Amino acid sequence: MLENINYKSQLKNIKSIVLDVxxxxxxxxxxxxxxxxxxxxxxxKDGFAIQQAIKSGILVCVITGARSEAVKTRxxxxxxxxxYIGAFNKMEAFEDYLATYSLDKSEVLxxxxxxxxxxxxxxxxxxxxxxxxxxxxRELCKYISSFDGGKGCVRDVVxxxxxxxxxxxFN
Numbered sequence: 001m002l003e004n005i006n007y008k009s010q011l012k013n014i015k016s017i018v019l020d021v022x023x024x025x026x027x028x029x030x031x032x033x034x035x036x037x038x039x040x041x042x043x044x045k046d047g048f049a050i051q052q053a054i055k056s057g058i059l060v061c062v063i064t065g066a067r068s069e070a071v072k073t074r075x076x077x078x079x080x081x082x083x084y085i086g087a088f089n090k091m092e093a094f095e096d097y098l099a100t101y102s103l104d105k106s107e108v109l110x111x112x113x114x115x116x117x118x119x120x121x122x123x124x125x126x127x128x129x130x131x132x133x134x135x136x137x138r139e140l141c142k143y144i145s146s147f148d149g150g151k152g153c154v155r156d157v158v159x160x161x162x163x164x165x166x167x168x169x170f171n
Contacts, residue, residue: 007142010126011164015107017053018094018120019154021064021071023113024130027150040071046154047078053158054079056167059101063093065116094120111157113137113149128157 022028025046031039053060061082062075068085075083082100084093098105106125110117113133121127121140128143130153138144143160145153162168 007126008160008164010142011109011161013107014058014109014126014161014165016059016061016097016101016103016109017158017161018061018063018097018108018110018124020112020114020117021062021066021068023133023149024111025062025150025154027148028113029150038068040068041150042074043150043152043154045152046150046158047074049155049158049162050078050080052162052168056162056165058158058161058167059103061097063087063090063097063120065090088116090116091119109157109161111145111154129153 019025025042026040033039050060060080062080063084064071065088066085072083072085082097087093105123108124109126109128110121110124111128112121113130114137115134117137118140121137126143127141128145129137129141130145130147130149132148143157145156147153147156159168
């Protein structure tokens, strides 16, 4: 992990939160059904935090290599407008997203857990990951959540951003 005790000061400047799916919004487990469907589970508390971020004016984007309409449907239900599914080149999707909203990469918090996230995480303003991320990703991060993927890590970082910006109204 990069030593940066001032990561909390960066939270005030975050305008967008970008998330991976498998291993971040899910625990990385995929249940294979007899009909060929692949089923994932997501943490309801992460979902609530995502909704609060969006209501507070934080842009939320998901970039995933997964090609799941169920994932896209869930994220749209939560209010996430920018969902890149089947994004095997996450940098390309990320650059498209930045251009769409005229964002600077320094204004983005990215949470990823494995090597497909590596390239983007090297350049964002605040790289974060779940506790159970692979070592190469953990070494890039300025913040490692105390929660595993799919077990509240997203809520952890979202609440920190909202509190730092005075937008978490549940204290």
